[in-house]
Amino acid sequence: MEKEIWYQKLNIYFVGFYLIFSICLITYYLANGQLYYATLGLGGILLLLLPAAFERVCGLVPVYQFRFLLYGFSFLAYVVGLAMQGYHFIxxxxxxxxxxxxxxxxxxxxxxxxxxxxxxxxxxxxxxxxxxxxxxxxxxxxxxxxxxxxxxxxxxxxxxxxxxxxxxxxxxxxxxxxxxxxxxxxxxxxxxxxxxxxxxxxxxxxxxxxxxxxxxxxxxxxx
Incomplete structure (x- = not known):
């Protein structure tokens, strides 16, 4: 399970980046009076709780490679796509x-x-x-x-x-x-x-x- 240990460490760094990025995004939107997009940014942070909640509800042992996939997809689809309006500008x-x-x-x-x-x-x-x-x-x-x-x-x-x-x-x-x-x-x-x-x-x-x-x-x- 060396790969799992590697993904466990990778998740720590990625989640840290995800949080810092989202907090900066929320701060920017609040400073510009864009409450709707600030709320979307907060929703992106809440998505980080889903993997652990899913595992707890289903009685599953954490799989850190699986978690990384969920975190990565959430960041690209929600944070970049919705909160950063990537769907409109890219x-x-x-x-x-x-x-x-x-x-x-x-x-x-x-x-x-x-x-x-x-x-x-x-x-x-x-x-x-x-x-x-x-x-x-x-x-x-x-x-x-x-x-x-x-x-x-x-x-x-x-x-x-x-x-x-x-x-x-x-x-x-x-x-x-x-x-x-x-x-x-x-x-x-x-x-x-x-x-x-x-x-x-x-x-x-x-x-x-x-x-x-x-x-x-x-x-x-x-x-």
């Missing part, structure tokens, strides 16, 4: 992050599948059901995100879905590229079940399973 950043959210959401769907599965054993015949479940979970998360943006547009003087400019096009494009991100990762997921070859995400998944299986049911791919 060309194609919105579409790139929605594509990545499809891949990352599908990966989280795989993790959730085995949290719910009795025994949490990985079997080759799981692939079709895992693929359907994880892509569905990713698209459900994308739908909830768009609902959230819609509600923000109702209660705050902003238009995160760009309805005034694009109608429903921006929302539909976000959903489509999210699906593309899910499908692009599907061959790597298939390779894991067929040949037990893990990319970076499935390597993280292996670590997650090895730390959260009962001693009576050791980790391994079954036929």
């Amino acid at each position: 060309p194609l950043y919105d579409k790139v992050m929605h594509t990545l959210s499809g891949t990352f959401g599908t990966f989280l769907g795989v993790v959730l599948f085995y949290i719910l599965k009795h025994g949490r054993r990985v079997q080759q015949q799981d692939f079709p059901l895992v693929a359907i479940f994880s892509i569905s979970a990713s698209m459900a998360a994308a739908g909830l995100w768009e609902i959230g943006e819609y509600l923000v547009g109702i209660f705050f003087p902003c238009d995160p879905q760009q309805v005034a400019l694009t109608g429903v096009s921006d929302t539909m494009q976000d959903m489509i590229v999210c699906l593309v991100g899910s499908l692009l990762w599907l061959p790597f997921l298939f390779r894991y079940y067929r040949k037990q070859k893990a990319d970076f995400l499935m390597g993280c998944f292996r670590t997650f399973l090895s730390k959260n299986l009962s001693q009576e049911e050791p980790y391994g791919m079954e036929e």
